[in-house]
Amino acid sequence: KQEVTQIPAALSVPEGENLVLNCSFTDSAIYNLQWFRQDPGKGLTSLLLIQSSQREQTSGRLNASLDKSSGRSTLYIAASQPGDSATYLCAVNSGNTPLVFGKGTRLSVIA
Amino acid sequence: NAGVTQTPKFQVLKTGQSMTLQCAQDMNHEYMSWYRQDPGMGLRLIHYSVGAGITDQGEVPNGYNVSRSTTEDFPLRLLSAAPSQTSVYFCASSYSEMSTTEAFFGQGTRLTVV
Numbered sequence: 001k002q003e004v005t006q007i008p009a010a011l012s013v014p015e016g017e018n019l020v021l022n023c024s025f026t027d028s029a030i031y032n033l034q035w036f037r038q039d040p041g042k043g044l045t046s047l048l049l050i051q052s053s054q055r056e057q058t059s060g061r062l063n064a065s066l067d068k069s070s071g072r073s074t075l076y077i078a079a080s081q082p083g084d085s086a087t088y089l090c091a092v093n094s095g096n097t098p099l100v101f102g103k104g105t106r107l108s109v110i111a
Numbered sequence: 112n113a114g115v116t117q118t119p120k121f122q123v124l125k126t127g128q129s130m131t132l133q134c135a136q137d138m139n140h141e142y143m144s145w146y147r148q149d150p151g152m153g154l155r156l157i158h159y160s161v162g163a164g165i166t167d168q169g170e171v172p173n174g175y176n177v178s179r180s181t182t183e184d185f186p187l188r189l190l191s192a193a194p195s196q197t198s199v200y201f202c203a204s205s206y207s208e209m210s211t212t213e214a215f216f217g218q219g220t221r222l223t224v225v
Contacts, residue, residue, distance in 0.1 A: 034213055043201065043218040089154070091214070098144040098169070098203070099214055103153035 002027045002094050006102035013080055014110050021075040021105045023090030028068050034099065035064050035075050036089040044089065048075070080109045113137050117202050117217035124192040124224045132187040132220050134202030140215075142205045143185040147171065147198040148219075154201065160185055161207075192224045 003026045013019050023033070032051045036044040048064040050057045050073065056065040063076040077084060087106045091099040118133045136143065144159035146169075156169030160179040174196060176188040185204075189196060199221050205214040 036216075041221075044216040046213050046215070049213040091154075093214075098142070098156055098159045100156075101146075101154040103151070 002030075002092055002097070002100045004090060004092050004100050004102040006088075006090055006105050008105060009103065010106040010108075012108040012110060015080060015082060017080050017109075019077050019080055019107070021077070021088050021090075021107070023073040023075070023102055025071045025073075025092045025100075027094060028071050029094060030068060031093045031095045033064075033066055033073050034091045034093070035062075035073075036091065038087045038089060038104070040086075047088075077107075080107075082109045082111045085109050115202055115204050115215050115217040117200075117220050119220060120218065121221050122223070124189070124222065126192060126194060126224060128192050130189050130192065132189070132200055132202075132222070134185045134187065134217060135183050136185075136202075136204040136215070137183065138204060138206075138215070139182060140204035141182065141207050143179070144169070144203050145175070145177065145185070145187045146201045146203065148201060149198050157187065157200075189222075194224045196222065197224045198222060 005024045007022045034049045035047045048057045050064050050066045061078040066073045087104045089104045090102045115136045141162045145157040146154040148154045155171050158177040160166045166177050199219050201219050202217045203214050206212045
């Protein structure tokens with residue numbers, strides 16, 4: 001059974017800092033991994049989708065990496081801004097069940 | 112495109128009442144699923160469907176029913192609401208379960224059972 005863990009559970013950083021969010025999964029047989037953002041009281045917004053054959057994906061200040069063999073992904077946020085404050089969720093697609101989610105990292109960027 | 116649309120956005124039920132949470136997508140996605148999100152528990156899968164006429168149970172299916180008569184719609188029925196079903200419910204869709212494309216989520220239904 002696939003299990004997804006996100007560390008840390010919460011993170012508070014000053015504005016402008018570069019930061020890394022971590023995601024690990026137990027079964028390396030995945031099709032893809034997706035990072036989402038969730039603002040309080042809102043739905044999930046897809047940030048990046050990284051295929052099992054890819055090592056990384058970039059969108060603006062965001063960069064996601066994937067090391068399938070070690071069961072790890074990282075989300076790198078450059079030059080953080082207060083508007084980046086949200087919960088970030090990692091989800092794994094193993095192909096035989098719907099997405100399995102981590103519990104998320106709650107990020108606060110302090111101005 | 113509207114994407115994934117959930118209705119209602121908010122609902123208050125009394126214990127024992129039944130209701131249906133609606134989910135519709137206009138992307139011709141085969142794969143749809145329902146999750147519930149609770150503090151400290153993350154998103155947990157309730158039921159999912161790989162296509163019209165096919166449904167299966169997820170991690171927490173008790174107390175919920177689903178059906179998939181069309182590709183577009185995947186309603187979630189609460190048979191007899193209980194306070195433990197107070198949660199935020201999200202519907203998701205994707206092209207297929209082995210898709211290389213991303214999953215899309217609705218904005219959620221916030222349900223309170225009193």
